[in-house]
Amino acid sequence: xxxxxxxxxxxxxxxxxxxxxxxxxxxxxxxxxxxxxxxxxxxxxxxxxxxxxxxxxxxxxxxxxxxxxxxxxxxxxxxxxxxxxxxxxxxxxxxxxxxxxxxxxxxxxxxxxxxxxxxxxxxxxxxxxxxxxxxxxxxxxxxxxxxxxxxxxxxxxxxxxxxxxxxxxxxxxxxxxxxxxxxxxxxxxxxxx
Amino acid sequence: xxxxxxxxxxxxxxxxxxxxxxxxxxxxxxxxxxxxxxxxxxxxxxxxxxxxxxxxxxxxxxxxxxxxxxxxxxxxxxxxxxxxxxxxxxxxxxxxxxxxxxxxxxxxxxxxxxxxxxxxxxxxxxxxxxxxxxxxxxxxxxxxxxxxxxxxxxxxxxxxxxxxxxxxxxxxxxxxxxxxxxxxxxxxxxx
Numbered sequence: 001x002x003x004x005x006x007x008x009x010x011x012x013x014x015x016x017x018x019x020x021x022x023x024x025x026x027x028x029x030x031x032x033x034x035x036x037x038x039x040x041x042x043x044x045x046x047x048x049x050x051x052x053x054x055x056x057x058x059x060x061x062x063x064x065x066x067x068x069x070x071x072x073x074x075x076x077x078x079x080x081x082x083x084x085x086x087x088x089x090x091x092x093x094x095x096x097x098x099x100x101x102x103x104x105x106x107x108x109x110x111x112x113x114x115x116x117x118x119x120x121x122x123x124x125x126x127x128x129x130x131x132x133x134x135x136x137x138x139x140x141x142x143x144x145x146x147x148x149x150x151x152x153x154x155x156x157x158x159x160x161x162x163x164x165x166x167x168x169x170x171x172x173x174x175x176x177x178x179x180x181x182x183x184x185x186x187x188x189x190x191x192x193x
Numbered sequence: 194x195x196x197x198x199x200x201x202x203x204x205x206x207x208x209x210x211x212x213x214x215x216x217x218x219x220x221x222x223x224x225x226x227x228x229x230x231x232x233x234x235x236x237x238x239x240x241x242x243x244x245x246x247x248x249x250x251x252x253x254x255x256x257x258x259x260x261x262x263x264x265x266x267x268x269x270x271x272x273x274x275x276x277x278x279x280x281x282x283x284x285x286x287x288x289x290x291x292x293x294x295x296x297x298x299x300x301x302x303x304x305x306x307x308x309x310x311x312x313x314x315x316x317x318x319x320x321x322x323x324x325x326x327x328x329x330x331x332x333x334x335x336x337x338x339x340x341x342x343x344x345x346x347x348x349x350x351x352x353x354x355x356x357x358x359x360x361x362x363x364x365x366x367x368x369x370x371x372x373x374x375x376x377x378x379x380x381x382x383x384x
Binding site for chain 1: 210211212213214215216219222223224225226227228229230232305308309310312313315316319350351377378379380382383
């Protein structure tokens with residue numbers, strides 16, 4: 001395979017994700033309507049492992065959800081501790097939609113808010129970009145938020161679904177060029193303290 | 194509306210089997226904010242576009258440190274510098290380098306880099322620079338082998354050369370040197 005990666009999740013109801021995917025936590029199956037859907041009572045994180053991603057990459061997908069569900073694309077994700085990385089998550093706690101840029105760890109047992117963003121709607125095309133320490137959140141091509149975080153420097157792209165939320169039209173790839181964080185070559189001179 | 198920076202506590206809420214870490218005063222921040230949590234330390238550096246009313250509400254909290262909206266301003270006189278040092282050091286953020294000519298932007302960019310190091314340590318090893326009884330005055334020799342390895346890993350991941358670090362080097366020295374060495378265009382664009 002070669003980047004960019006893409007998947008329209010075409011397949012029969014109950015079919016597994018293709019061999020390009022690794023599910024780091026939870027369970028995800030196709031729902032027969034060209035979507036990938038969560039199959040547990042908690043968070044499921046799936047990661048595209050058919051390609052190796054450079055440090056600076058993006059992921060996007062349509063995020064579908066109902067009340068008490070969440071979904072969205074992930075970047076710099078890996079399998080550590082059951083799954084960790086960054087997620088742009090459309091979320092509905094039963095009181096209406098919300099959107100958050102977050103870190104996740106422990107396979108979705110822990111989240112740390114990085115930014116609260118203007119709420120979207122079910123089915124929105126969400127995109128998250130990681131470049132150096134910079135994170136950019138987009139909805140339908142428009143930037144809806146930016147932030148900086150240095151927790152995760154590498155990993156791959158994927159998606160998150162909470163309970164029975166779904167995603168569709170996944171794509172991910174390199175952002176190209178150098179990251180926002182330049183490599184530092186200067187020697188640390190400890191006497192400068 | 195004005196973009197302002199705040200330091201405030203990080204709190205954890207538990208819903209079922211999910212823990213969510215968030216700024217302590219989320220309601221007052223509104224929706225136009227982004228934040229860097231201090232790794233495993235209970236602190237957030239917040240960048241928020243707030244109304245005067247929101248700013249007033251946030252500064253009413255005794256656990257919020259608010260910075261001037263004009264980042265080019267210096268901290269002011271000796272009393273202001275002492276106050277800033279005291280508040281930052283209480284959060285384990287090295288501040289002995291701050292002077293009366295330090296601008297708010299210089300201060301915030303350094304703080305963000307201290308935070309970045311601890312974030313990376315968290316991401317790589319689920320540790321904090323200041324775990325347990327460790328303070329900025331703790332030396333490298335006083336760390337466990339696992340703590341030294343984890344810290345070195347975080348520093349190297351930023352492209353830093355740690356060969357000059359010795360057993361007598363304090364964490365304060367390491368963090369200050371790292372903050373001075375890390376090149377981060379995204380951070381500098383945000384602050």
